[in-house]
Amino acid sequence: MITLIRNEFYKQKREWSFLFLLLLSLLPVLTGGAGAVLNDSTKTLTDLFFFMNNQFAMFFPMVLFILVGFLFYQEYKNKTYINWITYGYPKYKLFLTKVLVALIIGACFALILLFLFFCLIFGLQITGKVTADIFELLTITTGFLMEAAIIISVTVPAGAIVINLSRNIIITSVTGVIYGFVSCFFIGSEIGFIVPNGFAYRVALYFADKLSYYDNPVRATIGGSVISLLAFIILLLIGSGIFAHKRKIES
Amino acid sequence: MLQVNNVNLKVGNVVLLHNINITLELGKIYGVLGSNGAGKTTMFKSMLGLTDFTGEILSDNQPVSSRLFGSLIEYPAFYPKLTAEENLRLHARYLQINNPDIRTALEQVNLWEARNKLFSQFSLGMRQRLGIARAFLGSAKYLLLDEPTNGLDPMGIKEIRLLLKERLKSPDHCILVSSHNLTEIAAITDCLIFIQNGRIVKILENSYNEQELEALYEKIMTSSKEGV
Numbered sequence: 001m002i003t004l005i006r007n008e009f010y011k012q013k014r015e016w017s018f019l020f021l022l023l024l025s026l027l028p029v030l031t032g033g034a035g036a037v038l039n040d041s042t043k044t045l046t047d048l049f050f051f052m053n054n055q056f057a058m059f060f061p062m063v064l065f066i067l068v069g070f071l072f073y074q075e076y077k078n079k080t081y082i083n084w085i086t087y088g089y090p091k092y093k094l095f096l097t098k099v100l101v102a103l104i105i106g107a108c109f110a111l112i113l114l115f116l117f118f119c120l121i122f123g124l125q126i127t128g129k130v131t132a133d134i135f136e137l138l139t140i141t142t143g144f145l146m147e148a149a150i151i152i153s154v155t156v157p158a159g160a161i162v163i164n165l166s167r168n169i170i171i172t173s174v175t176g177v178i179y180g181f182v183s184c185f186f187i188g189s190e191i192g193f194i195v196p197n198g199f200a201y202r203v204a205l206y207f208a209d210k211l212s213y214y215d216n217p218v219r220a221t222i223g224g225s226v227i228s229l230l231a232f233i234i235l236l237l238i239g240s241g242i243f244a245h246k247r248k249i250e251s
Numbered sequence: 252m253l254q255v256n257n258v259n260l261k262v263g264n265v266v267l268l269h270n271i272n273i274t275l276e277l278g279k280i281y282g283v284l285g286s287n288g289a290g291k292t293t294m295f296k297s298m299l300g301l302t303d304f305t306g307e308i309l310s311d312n313q314p315v316s317s318r319l320f321g322s323l324i325e326y327p328a329f330y331p332k333l334t335a336e337e338n339l340r341l342h343a344r345y346l347q348i349n350n351p352d353i354r355t356a357l358e359q360v361n362l363w364e365a366r367n368k369l370f371s372q373f374s375l376g377m378r379q380r381l382g383i384a385r386a387f388l389g390s391a392k393y394l395l396l397d398e399p400t401n402g403l404d405p406m407g408i409k410e411i412r413l414l415l416k417e418r419l420k421s422p423d424h425c426i427l428v429s430s431h432n433l434t435e436i437a438a439i440t441d442c443l444i445f446i447q448n449g450r451i452v453k454i455l456e457n458s459y460n461e462q463e464l465e466a467l468y469e470k471i472m473t474s475s476k477e478g479v
Contacts, residue, residue, distance in 0.1 A: 250302070
């Protein structure tokens with residue numbers, strides 16, 4: 001498995017598309033930062049996080065769909081798929097490797113975004129445009145990391161299913177956009193925890209502002225956690241099954 | 252020795268391979284001849300385990316593994332943003348070959364000088380040659396070359412022919428080459444396999460020149476059509 005993962009990263013040499021995806025995933029901080037710098041008023045850390053997190057919850061699933069889509073599409077577009085599946089490795093392992101690589105890159109993107117957010121806060125703190133203490137920052141970080149973990153782990157297998165069914169990066173990207181927007185519809189709902197991305201958003205907000213969490217927190221927390229875990233496992237199994245299914249003729 | 256026993260493949264109502272039975276020996280080059288859609292590529296794909304065929308394919312009486320094959324099927328597919336050397340290195344890593352002799356592989360196909368060029372910068376002839384180098388890298392016993400001269404100019408075709416016959420033919424390899432080019436097949440192969448409508452219609456030792464082979468091809472294909 002280690003060899004397969006290393007090979008996947010090796011294939012990405014000189015693939016500048018990842019830089020584009022990284023820039024896309026950093027947009028929430030870049031736009032939030034620009035707004036904060038250009039605006040004269042003083043903001044709280046929660047305000048800034050709220051702004052950044054709204055965009056993150058909407059756009060990051062789209063980035064993840066394109067990311068995992070790209071990793072698989074690389075084999076279809078270059079017609080290397082046939083070679084790739086005849087090296088003698090079980091197909092489910094090849095699938096899991098791509099998914100794992102997408103999870104790793106997705107996590108790196110989220111961490112870079114967080115780092116940039118820290119830099120922004122630090123800069124604004126120096127110029128007196130934001131007031132934040134270290135405890136507040138750590139609390140928000142915990143929430144954001146939990147949110148990112150849920151979004152990444154559920155969205156990547158979902159994207160992997162779409163790309164392997166369609167073998168088309170445009171369809172996958174458009175589905176990613178729809179998936180991101182539809183997930184947002186459930187953010188405000190009391191039963192929105194049934195949708196992992198909506199649940200993830202509210203978890204992050206809980207750490208920034210406890211009042212914005214669900215009215216029935218126990219039900220939402222347990223339900224949301226179980227559903228997110230199940231969604232991850234089920235999507236992974238479905239994706240693996242679709243990919244490993246033996247076709248009459250592979251092409 | 253590669254044994255293909257009673258291999259059949261049907262997709263919907265269409266029979267793509269019908270009762271294929273052949274035994275292929277090491278040290279020989281086999282030419283697979285047939286019209287478009289005759290089943291040449293499907294037979295190669297079946298050998299690689301890429302179809303859901305019935306029957307069995309054995310190597311020395313053991314179920315065959317795709318790792319025993321080097322192949323160039325349909326198109327020399329590589330990662331365009333990797334160099335020739337990086338592409339072969341990646342291939343070796345998948346096959347877990349320690350210290351792959353990439354230099355020899357590239358020198359055999361006259362691509363050592365171009366090793367640091369990106370695959371996307373290669374001409375079609377260079378791509379085909381790189382595909383052949385990859386097929387031969389490692390410990391592949393059986394080499395499947397599906398129309399390796401497709402799209403090449405006469406000089407490119409000649410290069411591939413010399414490469415196969417003078418440099419790559421060895422007692423450790425069994426090479427299968429499919430082609431529409433009878434000149435090429437007549438010049439390089441030891442044995443001829445005629446395939447039509449998914450059936451092997453004739454297997455012959457190759458003792459023919461191009462003109463004789465052309466006449467023979469026409470005769471076999473016409474008579475097998477009439478038989479159908």
